[in-house]
Amino acid sequence: MITWNEFEAVEIRVGTIIQVEGFPKARKPAYQLLIDFGPEIGEKRSSAQITALYTKEELVGKQVIAVTNFPPRQIANFFSEVLVTGFADEQGNIVLSQPERIVPNGTRLI
Template structure:
């Protein structure tokens, strides 16, 4: 069972998607995302399997939550630097988003 201290080790931040592109090289349908986390963290790349619920146009300027302190992971020819958070639903992965506009880089706490 996870302990509260395990949760505290995760750095979960609000980011804004600034670019979304198809990722045909991925084994499963995915997008390549560029996400702005503000001055402290900057722009990071992520691969996200969210194509069933979102178009690339839906994603632009969308605020999301992501774990920013996992090690980078190579997926095909792409380095994914952060893990975008979502829930698995019947329709596909649905992103976890703030219900109001907040500052990019804000930390989940």
């Protein structure tokens, strides 16, 4: 069990994917994402292993939920600044977690 204060320390926010690139240097198939988290946080980069269920084209404009206050993590030659969240389906493919309706970029989970 965690405390409420520990939960509040995790910044989970919504952002819109504005750019998607392939990531051939990643060990597992992945995309490099550029996500807009609004004026307070700005644009952040993330590596996401979501190539099995999503094309680059369909990801642009999609809102996603991400943890925004982890330290950057180097993956090959790329620094991932946020952790995009999702759930594994029966085959282990990642299904992105998304808000049910459009909300302003940068909105924090409460």
